[in-house]
Amino acid sequence: MSTEFNLTIELPTRTFLNTKAQGVILPAVRADVEILPDRAPSVFVLDYGLLQLLSAKGEILERYFIYSGVADVSDNYCKVMTQDIIAYNDISIASAKEKLAVAKDENERLFYAMIVNYLVGTRKRYLRTLNVFSRKKGKFVLKKPKPINDSSEMAGE
Secondary structure (H helix, E strand, O other): OOOEEEEEEEOOOOOOEEEEEEEEEEEEEEEEEOOOOOOOOOEEEEEEEEEEEOOOOOEEEEEEEEEEEEEEOOOOOEEEEEEEEEHHHHHHHHHHHHHHOOOOOHHHHEEEEEEEHOOOOOOOOOOOOOOOEEEEEEEEEEOOOOOOOOHHHHOOO
16 A cells, blocks of 8 residues: 555646645545545546645645635646636735735636635635526536625635
């Protein structure tokens, strides 16, 4: 049995992290998933959330906010592909609120809203693909996404 696995975090234009890990917690859509060495092959859709690198004893070593994405796990290799990533210690509530106020689109707003909520102690699921289909006249149809709440309705304000 292995004691570690390869972890790679890929951004669209570069590799953000390529390291050995003893454990990682991924913010999958339905629930957080802990990846350990020798895990069965899996693919996960990731939500906006906190990715955490763990020691062999389960202690948190590093934390990163990720902008949703996909994770592929197989043969002691975990590859995370995400649009953006920010180290937990590299952003404050104030700077996240500033970035939220000037966000260019809905996805960027979701990302910074998630960071603000985490930093003030509130956790929500954000990925809007959770319930994208509805049933009409016996057929599945794609639902129009609902807009997110105003930033003024977030916890801590």
